[in-house]
Every structure is written in C-alpha cells, then in structure tokens.
Amino acid sequence: MTDPARPLVEVRDLVVNFPLPATRLFSRRRDEVQAVAGVSFSVRRGQTLGLVGESGCGKSTTGRAVLQLLRPSAGSVVFDGLPIHEWWVRRGGRWAWDARLHGLRKRMQLVFQDPFASLNPRMTVEAILTEPLRNFGLARGRERRERVQRLLETVGLDPRFMRRYPHEFSGGQRQRIGIARALALGPELIVADEPISALDVSIQAQILNLLVRLREDLSLTMIFIAHDLAAVRHVSDRIAVMYLGRIVEEADAREIVAAPRHPYTQALISAIPLPDPARERARNRIVLSGELPSSVNPPSGCPFHTRCPLREDRCIREAPPLAEIAPGHTVACHLVDRPSLPVSPA
Amino acid sequence: MSDQDPDTVLEVRDLRTFFRTDGHIVKAVDGVSFTVRRGETLGLVGESGSGKSVACLSALRLLPSPPAFHPSGQILSRGRELLTVNGRELQQLRGDRLAMIFQDPMTSLNPYLSVARQLTEVLEVHKGAPPAVARRTAIAMLERVGIPDAARRIDQHPHQFSGGMRQRVMIAMALLCEPEVLFADEPTTALDVTIQAQILELIAALQASLGTAVVLVTHDLGMVAGTADRVAVMYAGRIVEEGTTAEVFATPLHPYTRGLLASLPRIETPPGGRLEAIPGLPPDLGHLPAGCPFHPRCGLASDHCRQQRPPVVTVSPTHRAECFEVEVPR
Numbered sequence: 001m002t003d004p005a006r007p008l009v010e011v012r013d014l015v016v017n018f019p020l021p022a023t024r025l026f027s028r029r030r031d032e033v034q035a036v037a038g039v040s041f042s043v044r045r046g047q048t049l050g051l052v053g054e055s056g057c058g059k060s061t062t063g064r065a066v067l068q069l070l071r072p073s074a075g076s077v078v079f080d081g082l083p084i085h086e087w088w089v090r091r092g093g094r095w096a097w098d099a100r101l102h103g104l105r106k107r108m109q110l111v112f113q114d115p116f117a118s119l120n121p122r123m124t125v126e127a128i129l130t131e132p133l134r135n136f137g138l139a140r141g142r143e144r145r146e147r148v149q150r151l152l153e154t155v156g157l158d159p160r161f162m163r164r165y166p167h168e169f170s171g172g173q174r175q176r177i178g179i180a181r182a183l184a185l186g187p188e189l190i191v192a193d194e195p196i197s198a199l200d201v202s203i204q205a206q207i208l209n210l211l212v213r214l215r216e217d218l219s220l221t222m223i224f225i226a227h228d229l230a231a232v233r234h235v236s237d238r239i240a241v242m243y244l245g246r247i248v249e250e251a252d253a254r255e256i257v258a259a260p261r262h263p264y265t266q267a268l269i270s271a272i273p274l275p276d277p278a279r280e281r282a283r284n285r286i287v288l289s290g291e292l293p294s295s296v297n298p299p300s301g302c303p304f305h306t307r308c309p310l311r312e313d314r315c316i317r318e319a320p321p322l323a324e325i326a327p328g329h330t331v332a333c334h335l336v337d338r339p340s341l342p343v344s345p346a
Numbered sequence: 347m348s349d350q351d352p353d354t355v356l357e358v359r360d361l362r363t364f365f366r367t368d369g370h371i372v373k374a375v376d377g378v379s380f381t382v383r384r385g386e387t388l389g390l391v392g393e394s395g396s397g398k399s400v401a402c403l404s405a406l407r408l409l410p411s412p413p414a415f416h417p418s419g420q421i422l423s424r425g426r427e428l429l430t431v432n433g434r435e436l437q438q439l440r441g442d443r444l445a446m447i448f449q450d451p452m453t454s455l456n457p458y459l460s461v462a463r464q465l466t467e468v469l470e471v472h473k474g475a476p477p478a479v480a481r482r483t484a485i486a487m488l489e490r491v492g493i494p495d496a497a498r499r500i501d502q503h504p505h506q507f508s509g510g511m512r513q514r515v516m517i518a519m520a521l522l523c524e525p526e527v528l529f530a531d532e533p534t535t536a537l538d539v540t541i542q543a544q545i546l547e548l549i550a551a552l553q554a555s556l557g558t559a560v561v562l563v564t565h566d567l568g569m570v571a572g573t574a575d576r577v578a579v580m581y582a583g584r585i586v587e588e589g590t591t592a593e594v595f596a597t598p599l600h601p602y603t604r605g606l607l608a609s610l611p612r613i614e615t616p617p618g619g620r621l622e623a624i625p626g627l628p629p630d631l632g633h634l635p636a637g638c639p640f641h642p643r644c645g646l647a648s649d650h651c652r653q654q655r656p657p658v659v660t661v662s663p664t665h666r667a668e669c670f671e672v673e674v675p676r
Contacts, residue, residue, distance in 0.1 A: 054538035170627050200393040201565050205609035205623035212618060227539060234611035235618065257613055271543040273568030275610055277591045280572040287547050288540045291508055 006081060007042035008189060008221045009066060014039045014075035016058070016065050020296065033296045035061040037245035038075070040322070043238075045188075048215065048222040050236030050253060052229055052268070054292055058245040059225045063191040066223065067108050071095045079108065079189070106136060109182035113194035115174030119166040125152070125177055126162040132184040151180040154217075156210060172203035179210065183218070191223045196231060208234060229272055233257050238328075241265045244295055244303040247322060251329040261331045264304050302334065310335050355526040355559050356382040356405070356444070361419035363397075363404045366412055372632045374400040376583035377418070382527055385553065387560045389574030389591070391567060391606075395628055397583040398563045402529040406444055407436055423526070441472050445520035449532040451512035455504040461488075461515055462500040468522045487518040491548060510541035517548065524556055531563040546573055567606060571595055576664070579603050582629050582639035589665035599659070599667035601644045638669070646671045 016036040036058040043049045051059040064070045066077055068084055077085040087101040112118035119128060129148045133139050139147050149159040155176040166174055175195060182190055192211065196204040212235055215222055226232045232239060233253050240250040241262065249262040260266045267286040274280045290307045293299050299306050305315040314334050322332040363375035375397040382388055392398040403409050405421050407428055421428040423443050431439065448454045456464060465484035469475040475483065481500070488496035491514040504512055513533060520528055530549065534542035550573060553560055562574055570577055571591060578588040579600065587600040598604045605624040626643035629635060638656045641647040651670055659672040 054540065172627065200628060201567075201606060202393060202609060202624040202628065205611070205621040206625075208611060209621055209623055212620070230611045230613050233613060233617055234615075234621070253617055267540060269613075271539045272613065273566060273572050274613065275567040275571050275595065275607060277571045277595050280568070285543060285547075287543045289544075291510055291541065292538065 008045045008080055009043040009223070010076075010078040011042065011062075011066060012040050012076045012078075014062065014065055014077065015073045016061050016070055017073040031296075034245055034298070035295060036065060037295075037298075039242070039245070039247050040075075041240055041247065041250060043189075043221055043223060045221055046215075046219050047237045048224055048235055050232035050239040051223060051225045051242060052227060052232050052239060053242035054227060054268075056244075056292060056295060057242040058295070059242050060193050062242070063110070063193050063223055063225050067110055067189075067191055068097065068101055068104075069110065079104065105132075106185040107187055108189040108191070109185065109187040111175075111179055111182045111190060111192040111195045114198050115171055115178050116166075116198070118178055119174060119181075121166050124163055124165055128166075128177065129181055129184055132181065136185060138185070147184075151184060154183065154214070155180045156206075170203075171199050172206055175199060175207055176210065179207075179214070183214070186218075187220070189221045189223070191225070193225045194227070195224075197226065197228065204231070211235060229257065229269060241268065244293065244298055246303060246332065247330075248304065248333070249329075249331045250322075255329060261325060261329070261336050262304075262333050263308050263310050263335075302332075351383075353383045354381050355384050355423070357420075357422040358401070358405060359420040359422070361401065361404060361421065362417045363400050363409065363414055363419075364417060365414055367632070370632050373583050373634060374631055375404060376634075378580075378583070378585050380578055380585060380588065382559045382561060384526070385557045385559055386575045387553070387562055387573055389570035389577040390561055390563045390580060391565065391570055391577060392580035393565055393628055395582075395631060396580040397631075398580045399531050401580070402446065402531055402561060402563055406440055406446055406529065408446070438472070441468060441523050441525065443526045444529070445523070445525040445527070446529040446531065447513070447516045447520050447533050449535050451509070451516045451536075452504060454516060455512060457504055460501050460503055461507075465500070465515075465519055465522060468519060472523050484518075484522065487522055488515070490552070491515075491518045491521075492544075493518075509537055510544060513537060513545055514548065517545075517552070521552060521556065521558065525558060527559045527561060528553075529561045529563065532565070533562075534569070535564075535566075542569075549573075567595075567610065579606075582634060583631060584639065584668060586640065586669070587667040589662070593662065593665040597665075599661065599665070599672045600640075600669050601646055601671065602640050603667075605643075 014036055015038055017032040017034050020031040020033055039062055051062060053059045065072050071088050072085045076083060084101060084104060087098045088095045089098045126148055129151055130144055133144055133147060148162060152159045157173060157176050196207050199207060208231060214220060224232055224235050236253045239253045239256045240247045243264050249256060249265045256265065257269060260269050267288045270286045288307045293306055301317050302315040302320050305311045320332045320334045322330045324330050325336055359379050361375055361378045365372040365374060378401050390398045416429055419429060423439060426439060428439060462481065466477060466480035469480035469483055485496050485500055488500060493499055493511060493514055507515060534545050537545060549560060564570060574591050577591050577594040578585045581602050587594060587603045594603060598607055608622040609624055611621060624643055629639050635642055637653050638651045641651040656668045656670045658666055658668050660666040
C-alpha cells in the first residue's frame, strides 16, 4: 500500500537544458541553455503547490518536466515512489517514453494556458473527451458516452454541447473542456499551466472556483503555475518562487505573501497592483532596476545579484544555497539574516 | 458647459462606433461620453469586447472605414471636431495633441527601420525640425524614458530591444511632440510584473513633468486603483459607471462593477474559499440583449431591466451609473 505520509511528487535537483540553434553552419558543437537549473521540491497528496515567477524563469518547463513531457537533463522526478525520470528509452536516435511512462498518463495530466490553441478545432467535444478513454481502452459504446456526459457535468457544462466544436464555445467554456479532458482518465496529479491568464477577468473567478471545487471533490494533487500571485495564493497550500531556473524561496502560501524573505519575492509582491486605491497609494513599492538577465548567459553567483538592491561582493561570486530559515520556509539568499527592505507587501 | 472649461483637453460626446460585418451590425461602442482634463489619468476599465480599445481608436480616428462607421458622436479637442476634420488636420492633431501607445510594442514599431528613423520622422513631420535637431531631441527623449546609452542605441532596430525597452521607445515616440492626451491601451499587459512596475512609474513621472493627460485602458482593476484619478467602467460598448477612483472602489454602484471587485482573488483574503464569480458570459456585440446589456448576468435584474435601457443615475457631481437599481442618496 502507498504510504500516506510520502509525497506524491518528489523532485530533486531537476535540470532541463535546451540546445541553442547552431552558431555556425555544419558546426557539431551545440550550446545549451539551462531553463531549469537544479530545482527541488515535493508535493504531498491532496496539496497544491503554486509555482510563480516571470516569463523565462523556468516554471512551465519545470511543470512539463515533472510530467515527463520533457526529458529531464539531470536530477530525479519520483511519482508515488516511482523513479519516472528513468522511464525513457532511446528509439531511432531520439528519446521516447517506455511502456510504463505511457501507462502513467492516466495518473498525471496537464491543463494548458490557451484554450484556443489546445483543442483540436476539427474534433467535437465528444471526440476530444473520448480520445483519452479510447487510448486507454476504457469504457465503450454507451458507457463511454455516459462518461463524457458526466465529465461535462463535472466541469459545469451542459452535456447537450457534446456534438459541438471548440469554436462554438467562449474562452472560459473551452478552458472547462480542457479541464474535462485532463480529468477524463481520473488522474491524481494535475499540472495547471497558467490556466486563467488567457481568460476575461469576470471568467477567471469561475475557473478558479471550478479548480478549487474539483480539487476537493476528486482529492487532486495540483501544481498551479502562474504569474498572478493573488490567484496562486488563492489556490495553493505552498508557493515556490522561481527566478532564472531556480527556486529562490518556498514557504506556506500565506506566509510567503505576508512575510517574504528573499529580495526578489519582496519586489515581486510589492509590484502586484492591489485593487484598493487607499492601500495602493500608501504602500512602499520596490521597483527593481534593470531587466531579467538571459538564461543563455546567466549571471555569476546569485542569479538575482544584477538587480538586487542589497547586493554584496559575496553575492557576485557565490550562489547562495536554498536554506531553511524557519520550519517549512526555505530561502536562497546570503543576506537573509539582514534587516529586510522596507516593504509593505499587502 | 465644458467647452468653456480651459482644463478640458478632450471631450467625447455620445460616440457610437459600429462595424458592418456580413449580415449584421456590431455595436462596439454604443453611446459613450467622457471628458479628459489636463494632466489627469482616466482609467478606462473593461473586459475584452467591452469597447474600451475601440473607443480610443475612434478618438484618434485610427479605425478603417469601412467596416467601421460612426452613426453619432463628437470628439472635441480644443474646439476641433475630430470626426469631421480633413486628413491633413487629422495628421497634425495626432501626435501634436493626441498620441497612443499599444499593448504590444513589437507590432507597433516598424521592424525594418532603426529607432532613429522612426523617432526623427515624427519631429520632422510635425515640427519641421532639421535632421540634426530631430536626432538630438530624440536622443534626449530616449534618455528621459530611461534607455541607457541612448546615443548609441538609437541606431538599433526594434528587435534589438527587450519588451520593456521597446515599450519605452513607444512611449518616447508618443511623447516627442508633448501631446495633451496620451492613450495607453494595456501598455503593460505584455510585460512581466517587475517591468510593469517600471513602466507605470515612468508614465507617472513623465505625466507629472509634461502635464500630459493619460487615458489608461486596462482590464486590471489593481492597476487602475494605483494610477487613475477617475475610472470609467465599460460593458457592452457603454460606460456603465464613472467616478473618482476612490468613489468607484469604495462605493461601486453598478452590479457589474461590484461583481468585478468581488470576483478578484485578493492577497489578504483567506485562500481556498469560493470567489463570488459573475455568472454567465460577456455578451455578443452583434446580438445584444434588449434592455440593460448586463441583465442576463445580473442578480438584481427585474422586468424593466429586460425591456428598457436603464437611466443614468448621478449620485455625486463626479459619480454616475447606468442602472435601475442605484439608489440616489438624499
């Protein structure tokens, strides 16, 4: 039997490299960019981990590598005690999933950001939702149709819409179809990659409510990837903040927002506009100078040192390790014991 | 009347912008009125399809006609009526008095031309500046918007700039002739949060030093809370509520505004709870419901909401909403 205390997902020192386009014609040597540069975290059963960060920080790549939609270049991904990062085989000069990894698709699924690009426009909703059932030989005939009906009801869509095509639906409804497809095989883990950022403001709350309800009803474990920290905090038990391929801070969702310790987390939180004019005008905003460095050519030492208002010499030379500063709260910063910036986060 | 108000730099009256598409008419903007005063920031808030961007594009007459047409409306900039001026005058007004920046700077900068070409052209056309003067002015403006090493970077092409830097170039270009009104259509939506903070700070600083009024078009209520003096909330081509930022956030009148504010996950509320989502979907502008366009999604809708356009109810000299359910304070 599975041990309930064991995390469902355990990621250790995950690295994902992407080859860069060859700089010279016929050159054999390919430079690589490190999109994920040694990330570790674990997610307990039934919990939701929020991954936040700006574009290019590696949060989506991390999510895809957890699901083995990308092959990790190094490190391990253990799912329910199984070393799934090893379940790849070399086939025709390329890496492919072995049979065990194919079978594991039933247990872990992805919800995409763009509900316009992620549904095949030439398939009806019924075909979209039966495809995973057919692939795994689950249910047939009337039973299969009943399952599709139940799935649509679960995500709050009228089952009579089954014969329609994706273009007949709004963005929010399409996202519901995407969620229904992810749920079709009864997964334990859902990775939701920016599931609300393409939706209208008045629809975002509907989808967040749906995800929270499904998580409770189906006891799902979730990795929720987004740049909107207020939304991430709403759904997550724990939050990990990423910067240039690394986790710089991880803690309980409420604690990281109320008392952020890494200078980057502090700046990120202070940059979120609050829908409250009085507080918005009273607070002390940290506006970072400079831009996100390129991960093709990452800075030495601490990856944040080029923009950090507290930087010291040591930060330029040595990368700080992720260290526990309080139970369940880890920070990668040399200066975490110093008095922090005058920030009023919320 | 605001014609006499010397502080009014732009007045839009009963503007309608319709599009003729195959078979029917899409009413993107359906009777919108607002004024912009010198140096202020007006937040124009709404979801996609609410008409906020089309209202701005109409105000600069940037929409191709056909398919767009204006069955009614006046756009007044210092006594000139933009909807009727000829092409030459329009060219002068755009840039000189009114300018616009867009969400995606890459699609609004010409990828083939150097930044220098694109900036100096503005000054040569509008101010008749000699090339050397135009170049000096352009470099000074790039420095002002925070582009390091501006004298060298001005000769680069747009693709050599990052997203945040490109938006700075756009802002520099828009402000070269020191316009009275800058329309900023989702100026930071394509940018990361920490870069967004930089750009908003830059716009506020330039606004303070140049006295430019800003019409900030956005879906982000948080951004409006921090930067706008007044807010106009748009729904289905109408301004359904308008007031000072403090009024709209503290005592929202329209059920749509109240719904939007209630639906936001907030950094201070207990996580995991149920958000008060607005039910239903934004309306199809080609097939608007009768009566109040918000009635299919409104918890307070009654029979007259389904049949008649709601009246404009004014609750303070600055605060008004279009709704049957608003109570007028005595």
